[in-house]
Amino acid sequence: MARAAGVSVATVSRAVNDSSLVTDATRQHVAAIARRLGYMPHGGARSLATRRTHTIGVLLPDLYGEFFSEVIRGIDLTVRPAGYHCLVSSARHNGAQLEAALRSMLGRVDGVILMSPEFSGEISRRTLHAGFPVVLLNCPSPDPAFDSLTIANYEGAYGMVRHLAELGHRRIAIIQGAAGNFDATERLRGYRAAMRDAELAPDVGLEFAGDFTEESGAEAVRAMHEMPDRPTAIFAANDSMAIGALAALREAGISVPDQMSLGGFDDIPMARYVTPALTSVHVDISALGERTAARLLAKLEGPADARRIRHTVPATLVVRRSCGALPN
Amino acid sequence: MARAAGVSVATVSRAVNDSSLVTDATRQHVAAIARRLGYMPHGGARSLATRRTHTIGVLLPDLYGEFFSEVIRGIDLTVRPAGYHCLVSSARHNGAQLEAALRSMLGRVDGVILMSPEFSGEISRRTLHAGFPVVLLNCPSPDPAFDSLTIANYEGAYGMVRHLAELGHRRIAIIQGAAGNFDATERLRGYRAAMRDAELAPDVGLEFAGDFTEESGAEAVRAMHEMPDRPTAIFAANDSMAIGALAALREAGISVPDQMSLGGFDDIPMARYVTPALTSVHVDISALGERTAARLLAKLEGPADARRIRHTVPATLVVRRSCGALPN
DNA sequence: CAACTGAATGTAACCGTTTACATCCAAAGG
DNA sequence: CCTTTGGATGTAAACGGTTACATTCAGTTG
Numbered sequence: 001m002a003r004a005a006g007v008s009v010a011t012v013s014r015a016v017n018d019s020s021l022v023t024d025a026t027r028q029h030v031a032a033i034a035r036r037l038g039y040m041p042h043g044g045a046r047s048l049a050t051r052r053t054h055t056i057g058v059l060l061p062d063l064y065g066e067f068f069s070e071v072i073r074g075i076d077l078t079v080r081p082a083g084y085h086c087l088v089s090s091a092r093h094n095g096a097q098l099e100a101a102l103r104s105m106l107g108r109v110d111g112v113i114l115m116s117p118e119f120s121g122e123i124s125r126r127t128l129h130a131g132f133p134v135v136l137l138n139c140p141s142p143d144p145a146f147d148s149l150t151i152a153n154y155e156g157a158y159g160m161v162r163h164l165a166e167l168g169h170r171r172i173a174i175i176q177g178a179a180g181n182f183d184a185t186e187r188l189r190g191y192r193a194a195m196r197d198a199e200l201a202p203d204v205g206l207e208f209a210g211d212f213t214e215e216s217g218a219e220a221v222r223a224m225h226e227m228p229d230r231p232t233a234i235f236a237a238n239d240s241m242a243i244g245a246l247a248a249l250r251e252a253g254i255s256v257p258d259q260m261s262l263g264g265f266d267d268i269p270m271a272r273y274v275t276p277a278l279t280s281v282h283v284d285i286s287a288l289g290e291r292t293a294a295r296l297l298a299k300l301e302g303p304a305d306a307r308r309i310r311h312t313v314p315a316t317l318v319v320r321r322s323c324g325a326l327p328n
Numbered sequence: 329m330a331r332a333a334g335v336s337v338a339t340v341s342r343a344v345n346d347s348s349l350v351t352d353a354t355r356q357h358v359a360a361i362a363r364r365l366g367y368m369p370h371g372g373a374r375s376l377a378t379r380r381t382h383t384i385g386v387l388l389p390d391l392y393g394e395f396f397s398e399v400i401r402g403i404d405l406t407v408r409p410a411g412y413h414c415l416v417s418s419a420r421h422n423g424a425q426l427e428a429a430l431r432s433m434l435g436r437v438d439g440v441i442l443m444s445p446e447f448s449g450e451i452s453r454r455t456l457h458a459g460f461p462v463v464l465l466n467c468p469s470p471d472p473a474f475d476s477l478t479i480a481n482y483e484g485a486y487g488m489v490r491h492l493a494e495l496g497h498r499r500i501a502i503i504q505g506a507a508g509n510f511d512a513t514e515r516l517r518g519y520r521a522a523m524r525d526a527e528l529a530p531d532v533g534l535e536f537a538g539d540f541t542e543e544s545g546a547e548a549v550r551a552m553h554e555m556p557d558r559p560t561a562i563f564a565a566n567d568s569m570a571i572g573a574l575a576a577l578r579e580a581g582i583s584v585p586d587q588m589s590l591g592g593f594d595d596i597p598m599a600r601y602v603t604p605a606l607t608s609v610h611v612d613i614s615a616l617g618e619r620t621a622a623r624l625l626a627k628l629e630g631p632a633d634a635r636r637i638r639h640t641v642p643a644t645l646v647v648r649r650s651c652g653a654l655p656n
Numbered sequence: 657c658a659a660c661t662g663a664a665t666g667t668a669a670c671c672g673t674t675t676a677c678a679t680c681c682a683a684a685g686g
Numbered sequence: 687c688c689t690t691t692g693g694a695t696g697t698a699a700a701c702g703g704t705t706a707c708a709t710t711c712a713g714t715t716g
Contacts, residue, residue: 008696013674021694038457042435044381045672048372048701055415055436068397073390076418085432087383087415090404104413107370107702108383108436129366214601240597247601269568270598273542273575336666341704351664373702376671435672 005033016041055085056296057105057112062092066268067285071137074289075113082297084110094118102127111296113137117182121145133299137292140182142310147299149292149311153183156281156315157190157235160263163279163317164233165198167325169261172200173231175210175220175241184212187237187265206231210241217244225252232260233323239264239271239280246274246322257324267318276321288313333361344369383413384624385433385440390420394596395613399465402617403441410625412438422446430455439624441465445510449473461627465620468510470638475627477620477639481511484609484643485518485563488591491607491645492561493526495653497589500528501559503538503548503569512540515565515593534559538569545572553580560588561651567592567599567608574602574650585652595646604649616641 002009007026014022015030022030033039047053056079060068068090076086087109089101095118102124105112111133114124121143124134135147142148164172174191177184188207195202205227208220217236221244224230236242242264249256256262256276264271267282291311299305319325330337335354342350343358350358361367375381384407388396396418404414415437417429423446430452433440439461442452449471452462463475470476492500502519505512516535523530533555536548545564549572552558564570570592577584584590584604592599595610619639627633647653 009673010675010697011695013672014695017674023694026694040431040434040455040457042376042672043432044372044376044435045701046435046674048370048376048703049672049674051701053372054432062401066394066397068401069394072400072416073396073418076416080417080419085415085417085436087413088400088404089408089413090401091408103368104371104382106368107372107374108413127368129368214597218601243598243601247603250603269542270571273546273571274602275575275578337703338667338705339665342665345704349664354664370702373671374704376673376702377704379671 001034001037001039004037005030053108053110054083055087055109056293056300057102057109058086058088059098059101059105059112059114059116060088060090061116061118062090066266070285071115071289074286074291075293077286078290078293079297082301084297095120095123099123099127110300111135113292113296115139117180119143133296135292135296135299137288138182140185144308147295147309149288149295149313151183151283151288152312152315153186154190154193155312156265156283156317157187157237158194159190159315159317160235160265160279160281161191161194162198163319163325164235164261164263164323165194165200167233167261167323169231169233170200171203171206171229171231172233172235173206173208173220173224175208175217175234175236175245177237177241178211179209181212184237191235210237212238212240214240214244214247217241217246218248219244221245221248221252233262234260235263235265237265239266239268239278242278242280242322243270243274246278256322261324262322264322265315272320274322279320279323279325280318281315282318283315284313329362329365329367332365333358381436381438382411383415383437384621384628385430385437386414386416387426387429387433387440387442387444388416388418389444389446390418394594398613399443399617402614402619403621405614406618406621407625410629412625423448423451427451427455438628439463441620441624443467445508447471461624463620463624463627465616466510468513472636475623475637477616477623477641479511479611479616480640480643481514482518482521483640484593484611484645485515485565486522487518487643487645488563488593488607488609489519489522490526491647491653492563492589492591492651493522493528495561495589495651497559497561498528499531499534499557499559500561500563501534501536501548501552503536503545503562503564503573505565505569506539507537509540512565519563538565540566540568542568542572542575545569545574546576547572549573549576549580561590562588563591563593565593567594567596567606570606570608570650571598571602574606584650589652590650592650593643600648602650607648607651607653608646609643610646611643612641 002012012030015027098116098118113135115137117140119139136142138150176188210216210220234245236245242262249260254260264278264280267280271278271280330340340358343355426444426446441463443465445468447467464470466478504516538544538548562573564573570590577588582588592606592608595608599606599608
């Protein structure tokens with residue numbers, strides 16, 4: 001390329017990068033030759049030389065549905081205007097896999113967003129150079145050494161259950177999220193706290209298993225059937241399960257909200273379109289992604305700031321028909 | 329690093345890469361020093377030298393919801409076991425942006441999966457070296473020069489509408505997808521063909537606008553209200569709109585399927601949990617991603633194969649209650 | 657015991673850029 | 687007419703690895 005244009009590689013580089021050190025004439029000349037030869041600069045080589053990849057790594061667990069896409073969209077949306085790309089890895093990560101994934105990103109990314117139920121600071125410390133930019137997204141027991149953003153799972157669940165209790169319910173069941181999942185345990189914690197604060201006797205018989213799928217919600221409802229005194233309200237740890245529960249309740253001829261109050265979590269778009277419309281806890285996932293990305297960008301662009309932030313995006317109750325608080 | 333271990337860089341490289349050319353003793357020695365120094369190989373430098381990035385680029389339009397995540401999941405799932413990463417770019421792409429995104433991936437990826445309603449072979453030819461591995465995913469008017477995978481949108485829509493016609497319906501409405509969207513136009517085409525083949529008079533009054541959101545589905549139903557002779561069946565170009573329509577119909581006191589048959593498209597997980605369960609067209613999005621990725625991998629690993637493939641993943645009718653074909 | 661062999665290691669070129677520094681050259685100043 | 691100056695370009699050293707080829711050095715082999 002440089003030879004073809006009769007100039008040095010340095011000049012080509014400068015021409016391509018619009019440096020002020022080249023004449024307009026040569027710049028255009030180089031551009032013309034480049035077009036003719038189909039020359040395109042090699043991103044990898046460039047980032048090797050500049051030590052900036054303009055890429056951020058995004059490590060996600062194998063999550064599904066809206067959450068995944070929303071969070072990535074939020075990240076990509078804030079990161080792209082700044083000229084960054086996303087290198088994503090969405091495998092199911094146990095500790096070793098996480099470490100491997102992290103390793104293979106080294107030298108390809110300027111920083112990473114890490115979302116992993118399995119995260120431990122230890123892994124990261126072993127894998128990354130100290131000072132490598134990392135932001136934790138919805139990770140359990142966040143290491144104080146890292147920036148971290150989470151969803152107000154506990155508070156949201158607490159609010160929902162308190163709402164149900166205030167409606168007069170005493171036997172409030174929960175359909176739990178996937179075992180071991182961070183969101184799931186936090187929501188359970190919120191449920192329990194609200195039950196305790198409402199002075200309702202703790203009863204593990206009211207805590208049903210689930211895994212965030214519609215089917216598991218339906219399953220849980222079927223299990224309730226055989227109880228001597230059925231719950232009068234159900235808090236499903238996400239909307240998918242709530243909708244599964246709704247279907248099972250209808251099948252069983254139990255009217256919502258007349259005979260059973262129902263609340264979900266996440267406030268997916270569909271929540272307002274089921275019948276009755278689903279009371280839920282709204283979380284702005286996209287904003288979660290955006291803020292996380294913004295924080296990482298700040299670390300990449302700005303001067304190293306030793307302060308660690310820990311941020312929680314709010315989860316707010318949105319009351320619709322399924323809980324029975326609204327008039328018909 | 330090499331100095332610290334008292335060996336040459338070549339030996340370090342060989343040790344790190346488990347080459348058979350180093351003694352176990354030195355391999356372990358190098359590993360020990362590496363651990364002590366926190367040395368991690370630099371992926372970018374490595375791929376500059378080997379001319380393999382083990383990364384594939386994924387260019388997606390700004391799509392939302394399940395589709396996005398499913399397709400990426402499918403891609404990531406098949407690509408990871410082969411040791412590849414995904415560099416994704418999910419902006420809204422007009423021609424120029426697409427070209428820019430493509431350019432910035434050059435030298436960072438070994439090949440790309442391209443999913444863009446705006447795609448033209450021209451762009452790619454201008455941006456990429458001839459022979460650069462590309463697979464088109466659900467792109468309109470695929471250029472014969474590229475491999476391409478698509479959804480059987482036309483066939484799926486055709487099957488749904490024929491099904492409705494066979495149930496005796498004569499006034500079958502369609503709620504269309506987003507204007508200009510490739511899937512949307514293909515589904516419309518399938519609708520029209522099925523109408524024609526059922527010898528039902530074409531009537532643009534039966535073709536309602538929509539944009540794939542729940543709200544637009546509800547909107548369309550409200551518009552039908554004012555018609556002199558209302559349709560007796562609705563084909564919504566995706567499930568979200570169908571569910572929006574369902575809510576609006578219920579609100580209007582129109583019973584589904586007794587007074588109105590309803591069919592959707594995509595068969596999202598929720599389809600079976602709404603009431604009545606939604607008749608839809610099932611598309612295995614994850615498989616779409618998997619096959620596309622598999623095809624790209626074949627091009628990357630295998631010898632250059634001049635043959636271009638064009639593959640369509642099936643879209644199959646799944647009959648549930650909302651169309652009225654099933655007994656109560 | 658010298659020559660040969662082959663496995664382990666070292667040397668240095670290369671991948672395709674950027675960039676500090678050196679060089680060149682025309683215009684301006686003395 | 688000989689400096690000086692400064693803008694445009696060239697040179698070469700990074701960046702951090704891989705790898706063809708050269709080298710070393712043990713253990714055969716004749």
